[in-house]
Each structure stands twice: as C-alpha cells, then as structure tokens.
C-alpha cells in the first residue's frame with residue numbers, strides 16, 4: 451500500500467499551552483478546514499484538557515477532531531488530577547495521545563502503562579495516538595530501531611485496528627529543537643515501523659497511519675510528508691499558530 455492509500459492526518463499537540471483567549475486560533479483552523487482541506491486531509495487538535503469541551507463544541511459538524519493529551523487507564527476512581535478516556539469522550543473528545551515522550555520522561559510512564567492507556571482509549575471509543583521514539587543517546591548507541599520496535603511491541607494493544615490506532619514516531623532529540631532527522635532516516639524508521647505493524651496486525655497494520663513528529667514546520671513539512679510510510683505529522687510548537695498549522699496541513703495535500 452502506498453502512502454496515498456492512507457488519508458493523511460495532521461495533528462496538533464498544544465501541550466501545556468492555551469487559554470480561553472486561544473479559542474480564535476482554533477476557530478480559524480475549523481473555518482479553513484471546512485473549505486477545500488476536508489476532502490484530502492484529516493485534522494486533529496489536542497488542546498489542554500481545560501479547553502477540550504469548548505473546542506469540541508466549536509468543531510461540531512465541521513470535521514476537525516478534538517482530543518486530549520493523556521488519559522488514565524481506569525474508567526473512574528480515586529486518582530486525583532487524572533482524567534479517564536470515558537471523561538474525554540463525554541467532553542466531546544474523539545482521540546487521545548498516549549505515551550508522549552514528555553510523559554514517559556516526566557511521569558515515568560512505561561510501555562505497559564502506555565499500553566493500558568491505549569486500551570482505555572479503545573474501550574471508550576477514542577482513537578489512540580500512540581507515541582514512540584528514541585533518545586539521542588539511543589541513536590548514538592546505534593539502538594534507535596531496537597528501542598522503537600520494543601516500544602511498539604510493548605505499547606500498542608492487541609486490539610489495535612487501522613481505524614482506531616495511529617502511531618506517532620517522535621525522536622526525542624527532534625522535539626522542540628529545530629533539528630530533524632533526514633528524510634532518508636525518517637523513511638527508514640517509518641519502514642521499520644510499518645513492517646512491525648504488518649507482522650503483528652496484517653492488513654490492519656498496513657492501513658494504520660504513522661505520523662512523524664519533532665520540529666515539523668511549514669518550511670520542512672512538504673519534504674518530510676513525502677517520505678515513504680509517512681502518513682502525516684504530529685506538530686507541537688507550530689500547531690499553536692493557525693497560519694503555521696494550516697500551512698502544514700496544506701503541505702499534506704501532496
């Protein structure tokens with residue numbers, strides 16, 4: 451299956467950014483999406499949980515998918531400060547990011563925890579965007595493929611399907627640094643990820659979208675998105691400005 455057989459997906463991870471005053475940026479994304487973009491690219495926006503309901507309300511009917519940046523594995527309970535996948539769905543969210551490297555590093559999330567969170571997402575009917583990626587140290591030690599394949603094996607649930615799971619490859623050293631792997635390096639890693647997904651999930655693994663993330667900007671998006679098995683991007687900093695994010699979405703038209 452070529453890249454073209456999978457609808458491109460451009461996802462914006464706002465991380466811990468955004469106040470009520472940021473709503474107009476999102477409204478501009480929704481407005482632009484309703485024009486010509488809708489037929490050629492899927493768009494997801496992951497605002498902080500505080501903005502989830504208002505964003506979900508303003509995208510209703512427009513097709514922009516709104517999601518959360520994390521969820522707890524349990525549906526409810528005594529877990530102060532956490533939110534469950536069911537709560538995200540209740541708030542109008544349709545997707546959730548799990549296993550982002552910032553959560554793996556800052557909150558000690560292991561592959562087993564990430565997998566439990568992804569299973570919670572599927573249980574609640576959300577799309578799980580499961581993040582993997584090696585550190586600079588891993589790459590320098592020649593272990594990038596091994597690390598990513600191990601994360602995939604440990605973090606992706608057995609119930610994963612093409613419509614319910616998206617894999618995001620985000621090399622940790624490329625996040626927020628302005629440094630990206632070469633197009634060849636991205637294609638090589640995405641090819642390895644594709645083969646691992648096919649080996650485990652057959653045709654479903656062939657249909658799963660694999661996003662690249664890490665310093666994606668309007669000026670490098672087109673070449674990164676052309677690489678083999680790159681089905682879209684998970685964008686951090688550049689997703690906070692509607693103009694930049696929409697320029698990246700336009701680049702996905704091919």
Ligand SMILES: O=C(CO)COP(=O)(O)O
Nearest residue numbers: 463625626664665686687
């Ligand atoms: O972590 C990322 C998206 O989840 C990437 O962040 P940047 O685009 O800011 O490098």
